[in-house]
Amino acid sequence: MATRADVAKLAEVSASTVSYALNGKRSIKAETRERVLDAVEKLNYSPHIAAGVLAGGKPKSVALIFPSYGGNFSSLHLDYVQGVIDGAKSRNYHVIVWPQEEVSTQEIVQFKKSGLIAGVILMEIMENDKRVKAFAKEKIPFVMIGRTNSSKTLKYVDRDFEKVAEIAAEHLVSLGHKKIAVLTQKRMVESTVISVDERFTQAVKKYTEKFGLAADFLVGDNSIASGGSFFVELFKRPKKVSAVIGLTDLATLGFVNAARAAGISIPSEISVLGLNTQLGQIDLISPALTSVYVPAKEMGNSAVNILIDELNEESVHITQQLLAGHLVVAKSTGQAPK
Amino acid sequence: MATRADVAKLAEVSASTVSYALNGKRSIKAETRERVLDAVEKLNYSPHIAAGVLAGGKPKSVALIFPSYGGNFSSLHLDYVQGVIDGAKSRNYHVIVWPQEEVSTQEIVQFKKSGLIAGVILMEIMENDKRVKAFAKEKIPFVMIGRTNSSKTLKYVDRDFEKVAEIAAEHLVSLGHKKIAVLTQKRMVESTVISVDERFTQAVKKYTEKFGLAADFLVGDNSIASGGSFFVELFKRPKKVSAVIGLTDLATLGFVNAARAAGISIPSEISVLGLNTQLGQIDLISPALTSVYVPAKEMGNSAVNILIDELNEESVHITQQLLAGHLVVAKSTGQAPK
C-alpha cells in the first residue's frame, strides 16, 4: 500500500509537502500541488487513518448509541440512524455504533480517550440519563436526538411540538371543525415516551384553545385495542366531535379500523389526523391518513451536523434545533359535516 | 491519558512486558502480571487503538453496510443490525456503519487498506451484487446476510427456507388441514426480495406435496389491498380451502382484515399462518397471527461471528448457516373444520 513517502518520491517533493498539499494547512504552489495530486492519483494513495490519529490529527468518527428495539413497529429509529449516517458521510465522518447497554457508556469514554472518536450522538434520551451525565463529566462532545426537561443547556435536536400542534389545529380549523377529540397515551414510566407524549398533549391543548377548537382529551395506550375503545367511548357520548387527532400510531389505526367496522365514514362523518406518526408511509391504513410526519431522517442529519460543527468550532453555531415536519394531507380529513 | 510507558513505570517493568502481560503472547510470571494489571487498573489504562493498528495489530472493527430503507414497515433490518452489533460487541469488536451507496464500496476498500477494518457484513444482497465482486476482488473478508444463487462458495447466513416450509406444512397437517392456499408475491426486479420469495414458494411447494397438502398458489403483491383481493378470489371459488399461508406481511394482514370484515371467523372457518413475518411481534393483527418468525437478530449475530471466526482463522469453521426460526402458535390457526 502506498504511503506518503511514496507519493513524495514520485512527485519529487518532501513528505511534509505532500501533507500540506492535501490538507491545505500551508500554502503550496499550484504547480506543486498538481504534481502531488497526480502522484496521489497514480498510486491510489489514501492516508492511513490510524497513523493520522496517532500523530495528533482529529478523529473523523462519531459514536452512535444504537437504540434498543422497543417493540413497536415504528421505523423511526431506523430513520434516525440513517439520517445520522448520511449526515456524517456528507461531512466525511464515519459512524461507529454501540448497543445501548450500561457498559457501553464507559467503553465509549475509553474509546474517546483512544482518540478514535470525536463525539457522540444519543437517542432515546431519558430523564436523568446516566449517559448524559457521564459524557458531560468527561467533557465528551455529544448531541441528543430528543431531550428532557433538564436539557436547557445541552445540545439537542427534537421535534417542534408546538409547531406540529399549530399545524394540526390550523388544518382542522380551516376545514371548519369546531369540536374534536385527542387520543393520547397514558404516562409511561422511565421512558423517552413520557415527555414526548406530555409535550404533544400540552402543545395540542394550547393550540386548540388558541384556534378556538373545543378539544376533548382521551387517555389510553398505544394499541389497536385502545383505538377501538376510543371509538366506542366517543360515539356513546351525546355531543359528538367532528374530528380526531391521534397522537400514537397503533391507537390511531385502531380507531380508524373501528370506525370503518361500525360503518362510520371517514372523512365525511369524522376526520382523523395523525401526529407523531410513520403510518402514512405505508399502505397500512385506509383511508390514507392525513398526518404531520416525524422528520426523523432530518433530525438525525441535523444532530450529526450540530455535533460536527461543534467539533470544528469554526464559529458560534446552532446548538438546539426543533423540527416540525410537514403536514401531508391524505384522505382521512375533510370538511366538517354541517 | 495513561500510556503503556506509564503503566510500565508504575509496575516497575519494561514497556514490552506490559504488552505481553496484557495480550499473553509471551509467557509472563504470574506475579509480574499481577503487578501490571494492578497498575493498569490504577491508571485506568486502555491501549490506544490507533497506535496498535499502526504498529501492526489487527483491527478490531467490522464494517456494516446499513440498509437503505425500503419503505415497508418491517423492523427486520433493525433487528439484523442489532444482532450484528451485539455479536460484535460480545467478541470485543466494533461496528462501523456505511450508508448503502455506490461510493461506499470503494471507500470501504480504502478504509480496509487504512487498517481500521477487518471485514465487512453485507445485507440486502442482490443478484450480481457489485459489492460482492469488489470485496472478493480485493480479498476483503465479508459475510452476507442473505444470499444469491451464485453464493455457493461465499460465506453467508440466510433463512432456512426448507425448514420453515416444513414447519409450516407440518403444523397445518397436524391440525387436519387438507387444502390450503399460499399467498405469494410476484417477482420484483432487482431486489433481494426476488430470491427470498421464490425460495419460499418453492420450499412451500415441496413440503406441502411431501405432507400431502393440496396447495393453491396465488400471486399478488405485498399490500393490504392485495390481501383483500386474495380473500375475494379465494371465496368465490367452488372448492374452498381451510387454511392460508401468507408469505408477506401486508398481504397477510389484508387477508385477515378482509376475512373479519366479511364475517369469516379465524381460525374456526379458516386458519391463517404467516411466514417470513414480523407481524406477530406487534399488536397489529387480530386474532394474533401464528407465524414462523424471522430470526433476524440471530442471523445478524451469526453473520458477525462467522466473520470474526474467519479473521482469527483458528481452525475450520462454519461458513454458511441457515436459520429457520421458531413457530409461534397464536390464535389464527386451529383445527380444520370438518
Added chain:
DNA sequence: CGTAATCGTCGACACGTGTCGACAACATAC
C-alpha cells in the same frame, strides 16, 4: 556436573502521519 532447552524480561525499532521550526527565495516598503 555439563549442556541444552525453556522462561521471563528488556531494549530497540518500525508503523505513517501531523506539524513545528528553519530557511531560501521572493515581494514590499521606505
Added chain:
DNA sequence: GTATGTTGTCGACACGTGTCGACGATTACG
C-alpha cells in the same frame, strides 16, 4: 540600497503500540 514581511519547501520529531532479537535466569536431562 536595506529592513521587513510573505511564500513555498524541507527535515525532524512525536504520537503509542506490536513484536523481534537478545540475554540472564531457571529448569531438564544425561
